[in-house]
Amino acid sequence: MAGFFKSLIAKFSKPDFDWDELEAALIGGDLGPKLAMQIVDELRDQGRKLNGQDIVQVARDHVRKIIPPSLPPLLPFNDRPKVLLIVGVNGTGKTTSTAKLASLLTSKGKKVVLAAADTFRAAAVEQLEVWGQRLGIPVVKGAPNCDPSGVCFDGYERAVKEKADYLIVDTAGRLHTKHNLMEELKKLHRILGKKDPTSPHEVLLVVDATTGSNALMQAKEFHKAIPLTGLIVTKLDGSGKGGILVPIYQEMKVPARFIGLGERAEDFQAFDPKQFVEELL
Ligand SMILES: Nc1nc2c(ncn2[C@@H]2O[C@H](COP(=O)(O)OP(=O)(O)OP(=O)(O)O)[C@@H](O)[C@H]2O)c(=O)[nH]1
Ligand SMILES: [Mg+2]
Structure with a gap:
């Protein structure tokens, strides 16, 4: 994934990048069409010139919001397996x-x-x-x-x-x-x-x-x-x-x-x- 985002930054740092291509790249990173669309929508809503770092930031924030924080460990019971x-x-x-x-x-x-x-x-x-x-x-x-x-x-x-x-x-x-x-x-x-x-x-x-x-x-x-x-x-x-x-x-x-x-x-x-x-x- 690190490499995936590095390539995203490089690719979408150009001023005339294609939104569909960005969405496809996010789907290609296994994030799924739903999340890819949400990320693209939010970036578009920002309505300003974006760079690769913005994309990574928005993608990270979305992922962070979706996945749960650390789970408690699988502690054993005292009385049974x-x-x-x-x-x-x-x-x-x-x-x-x-x-x-x-x-x-x-x-x-x-x-x-x-x-x-x-x-x-x-x-x-x-x-x-x-x-x-x-x-x-x-x-x-x-x-x-x-x-x-x-x-x-x-x-x-x-x-x-x-x-x-x-x-x-x-x-x-x-x-x-x-x-x-x-x-x-x-x-x-x-x-x-x-x-x-x-x-x-x-x-x-x-x-x-x-x-x-x-x-x-x-x-x-x-x-x-x-x-x-x-x-x-x-x-x-x-x-x-x-x-x-x-x-x-x-x-x-x-x-x-x-x-x-x-x-x-x-x-x-x-x-x-x-x-x-x-x-x-
Ligand atoms: N590189 C890598 N190989 C793994 C990992 N986990 C399992 N493997 C390998 O994947 C192959 C299949 O692993 P198994 O544990 O036999 O898979 P399984 O789900 O029990 O397979 P079935 O019982 O046939 O359904 C083995 O060669 C494992 O060594 C992993 O995290 N990394
Ligand atoms: Mg097995």
Whole structure:
């Protein structure tokens, strides 16, 4: 995003710039058509000669106003596990983020149990087990192709037995357009609610920052199936700008919670809105 805005400044510092081109550039930065239009309207309303810095300033102010200030951390309960359900389309980084989040929480002295609820692929379970071994965190799994809701059930029981602070459930990748897979997700959600009516306490949608505006569609469809409480925006170390989290919050009020910045356990942070606006915009 830094590069994106630098190029904006250069391009639109010329006196005869084209408003449509500016709007297109803002949409290209994943800020979405609605926000792009608002920014352009405000700049036009100023009715004076603008330079690139004005554009960046107005864009920053808009983004700052839209995204929420820092969220309180995901504190555990005292009497039962806090359940975090990790969902998203294929390959966005769910399993890696599950492990990274577990690593972040254990580094703060919290106890975590992982549930490998992606039972379609043996490799998916193995992938989480490798992380579990590396991090010294128990991983609950089921038989190949078993009902993932059973794994959630067992995971919850194990978390209670271990007096874990958190149960993190890694789920299979699913296309938001596949009805049966979204129904399965609803079932997982319901099953977790049987163990504790307030569970899952967080439903985190993992979105790949390099997918751009399709992430907005994904968020909409997942949110329709089960209420999302937050986003994990991954692959921000790549070409993705992360701008997509702005229209997602603008439209659905689902805030970014964590960001992924690489493949290692430590390449993961709580989302910091101030830093996002300052560094990325
Ligand atoms: N560069 C980079 N790579 C990442 C990040 N997060 C995940 N990856 C990589 O993306 C690939 C897919 O990650 P997974 O965690 O397996 O994704 P997934 O969503 O669990 O995939 P499915 O279970 O197949 O749906 C792996 O090669 C990860 O190492 C990130 O923040 N940055
Ligand atoms: Mg996975």
